[in-house]
Amino acid sequence: MIISKSKNTQFIKSEATRLGFLACGISKSGFLEEEAPRLENWLNKNYNGQMSYMENHFDKRLDTTKLVEDSKSVISLLLNYYPENNQVSDAYKVSKYAYGTDYHYVIKDKLNELLFSIQSQIGNINGRAFVDSAPVLDRAWAAKSGLGWVGKSGNLITQKVGSFYFIAELIIDLELDYDYATSDHCGSCTACLDACPTQAIVAPYVVDGSKCISYFTIELKDSIPIEMKGKFDDWAFGCDICQDVCPWNRFSKAHNEPLFDPNPKLLSMKKKEWEEITEETFNVIFKNSPIKRAKFNGLKRNITFLK
Missing domain, CATH: 3.40.109 (NADH Oxidase)
Incomplete structure (x- = not known):
């Protein structure tokens, strides 16, 4: 002990x-x-x-x-x-x-x-x-x-x-040695604010969750507001834009967790296949996937909105 x-x-x-x-x-x-x-x-x-x-x-x-x-x-x-x-370029995009x-x-x-x-x-x-x-x-x-x-x-x-x-x-309920906070290294960079197509980052360090593409494609149960048409950059589930443009993510390295490996079909599916996806195919490709959270109808709603 x-x-x-x-x-x-x-x-x-x-x-x-x-x-x-x-x-x-x-x-x-x-x-x-x-x-x-x-x-x-x-x-x-x-x-x-x-x-x-x-x-x-x-x-x-x-x-x-x-x-x-x-x-x-x-x-x-x-x-x-x-x-x-990553997914092929001609695809409806899914958050990594x-x-x-x-x-x-x-x-x-x-x-x-x-x-x-x-x-x-x-x-x-x-x-x-x-x-x-x-x-x-x-x-x-x-x-x-x-x-x-x-x-x-x-x-x-x-x-x-x-x-x-x-x-x-x-x-x-065990007392341990505690770590200290680190410093902020965003500096004068505004890449994430500049890149967000829905202006969800309303100010540095402040995100309006109700304007985020992830919110619209996952959390929102109603129809996606028409004023958002053309602003989603083909994101059908979630969004990685603010992370993809962050300079610190050039240091990202591939994970080594086999359970996070995608179904190969997910990576190869092109837009046409996404548009024609059946509920049966959805259940096979996205078995045990976070995408199940949007449900088949939610994903279809998102794709229809993006078309």
């Missing part, structure tokens, strides 16, 4: 590496003081659009001790999803994070294994795993843990590998 705080921290970080995580940073569990006015202002401006779930659990969203009772540490983890190959198996399943398994390792090695530790499905401000915690900075695009960015990775957390 490990009892030294630094040894426990070292063990957790080495286990995270063993499980394939790109990086691991740790913060003291508590209240995110700087985020409170920011989140309140964001919600007051209705930047969440129809994502009403963002208004729920305001206190828990800002304070992890309210989310996980007696928690002492927030372990933030990054998992690379940058693909080795959705190429393979739904990340919720992949990461949850890894987090549960990490928690099991911690309990086996250190003792009776209680904790909860979070993968983008609970009121945790992922990017704020990852930045606080020194894993990168929240850039002008609203994405977490690192100097070494850019921003094409998932963020997840393990919140536990």
Whole structure:
């Protein structure tokens, strides 16, 4: 049984590496003081659009001790999803994070294994795993843990590998050595603001979620507003524009997680095939895919809008 705080921290970080995580940073569990006015202002401006779930659990969203009772540490983890190959040029585009198996399943398994390792090695530790499905401000915690900075695009960015990775957390009742936030390296660059076709990045570091192509193609259940016609640059599910233009993403490297490898058909499908896709083909190609979230009818709606 490990009892030294630094040894426990070292063990957790080495286990995270063993499980394939790109990086691991740790913060003291508590209240995110700087985020409170920011989140309140964001919600007051209705930047969440129809994502009403963002208004729920305001206190828990800002304070992890309210989310996980007696928690002492927030372990933030990054998992690379940058693909080795992209779709053909004449295609309706899908966000790179959705190429393979739904990340919720992949990461949850890894987090549960990490928690099991911690309990086996250190003792009776209680904790909860979070993968983008609970009121945790992922990017704020990852930045606080020194894993990168929240850039002008609203994405977490690192100097070494850019921003094409998932963020997840393990919140536990064990005190550990804590990391420090890193500095912002966006400088005077405005590539993401300039490139966004729907002007969703309303100011540096402020994203109006209700104007984002990802929002329109995934979250919005109504018809896509007609004034958006011609602005989607062929994105049928999600959008990577602000990441694709970010200079730091020239350092992105292909992931080594087999479950994130796409169905080869996804990469080769041209527009005509997308337009003629049947529900049966949709279910085969996108089995266990995040694209299932939009459902067949949602994807068809998006493609019809883009035509």
